[in-house]
Amino acid sequence: MTMVKTKDFYTALQERRSYYAINKDVQVSEERIREIVEFAVKYTPSAFNSQTARLVVLTGEAHNKLWDITTETLRKVVGDGDFEGTQQKMDSFKAGYGTVLFFEEEAIVKSLQEQFPLYADNFPVWSEQAAGMHQLVVWTALEAEGLGASLQHYNPLIDDEVKKEWNISDSWKLVAQMPFGQPTAPVKEKEFKPVEDRVLFFK
Numbered sequence: 194m195t196m197v198k199t200k201d202f203y204t205a206l207q208e209r210r211s212y213y214a215i216n217k218d219v220q221v222s223e224e225r226i227r228e229i230v231e232f233a234v235k236y237t238p239s240a241f242n243s244q245t246a247r248l249v250v251l252t253g254e255a256h257n258k259l260w261d262i263t264t265e266t267l268r269k270v271v272g273d274g275d276f277e278g279t280q281q282k283m284d285s286f287k288a289g290y291g292t293v294l295f296f297e298e299e300a301i302v303k304s305l306q307e308q309f310p311l312y313a314d315n316f317p318v319w320s321e322q323a324a325g326m327h328q329l330v331v332w333t334a335l336e337a338e339g340l341g342a343s344l345q346h347y348n349p350l351i352d353d354e355v356k357k358e359w360n361i362s363d364s365w366k367l368v369a370q371m372p373f374g375q376p377t378a379p380v381k382e383k384e385f386k387p388v389e390d391r392v393l394f395f396k
Contacts, residue, residue, distance in 0.1 A: 205337035210383065212341025213282075215289040215374030221338045226250065229338070230293065233330040240319035243305060245298045246327045247365050252291035255359070259294075259370070260287035262354045263347050270350065286345070289374030293331055293342075294355070296365040297324050324368045332371065341376035344369055 200208070230248055239245055251259050264283040271279055286292070297320045306313040328344060335342050348367040355367060 200337040202333070202337075205333045209333050209336040210341070210380040211343040212374075212376045212380060213285050213343055214376065214378035215285070215341050215372070216377050217288070217290045217374055219290045219340060219375045221340060223252065225338065226252075226291065229334040230331060233327055233334060237323070237327045237330045239323035239326075240316070241305060241309075243301050243316075243320075243323070245301045245320050245323055247296040247298050248327070248331075249294040249296065249359065249361065250291060251294065251359075256289070256291045256372075257287055258358065259292055259351075259355070260284075260372075262358065263351050263370075266350050266354065267347070286343075286372040289372040290340075291373055293371040293373070294367060295324055295328055295369040295371065296361070296367050297321070298362075298364060299366050300364040321368070328369055328371065335373050339375075340373050341380075342371050342373035344371055346370070 227250070230250055234246055234248055237246065260283050263286075264280065267279055267283070268276060299320075302316045302320050305316045309316075332342050332344065346369055348369070352367050355361065356363065356365070
């Protein structure tokens with residue numbers, strides 16, 4: 194699989210932001226999006242090479258359905274009386290082109306816990322760390338293509354309906370949702386704490 198970069202890695206990582214103003218008018222092909230996601234799943238590392246990441250890409254009506262499910266689920270929790278802000282947020286995600294759902298295969302995690310009991314407590318932690326790496330790789334790769342994305346966490350509220358709607362295995366644990374699309378507004382400059390306060394070098 195050959196990936197053609199539109200931005201170098203440093204630039205894409207530097208310019209990656211949380212985009213909430215997005216629409217469906219993307220110039221990136223479905224094939225390219227598939228390539229990005231499959232590349233991330235294949236090459237992003239995981240503890241013990243466990244390869245626990247499971248990704249689902251929703252576009253078109255499937256993408257719209259996800260945010261309809263999330264909206265109605267949250268309406269039951271928040272109630273209609275104070276729902277305007279939540280509705281606007283849901284509409285902003287639905288306005289995007291697609292969503293990447295990030296899952297972790299818990300059956301593999303449990304199997305590793307049984308095989309290596311000395312590290313049993315660590316495998317769920319390592320699974321979450323692998324999930325985070327997959328999220329960053331996909332997010333940065335989408336940025337490299339000129340797409341905007343953000344990372345959301347409406348799990349576990351939506352888990353059951355999502356699994357039912359797309360016939361997803363019960364052993365897949367939903368950990369994050371990444372709506373993406375064409376950015377329609379600039380994002381604010383990001384503030385950084387001094388790097389010298391956060392990184393130490395010794396020799």
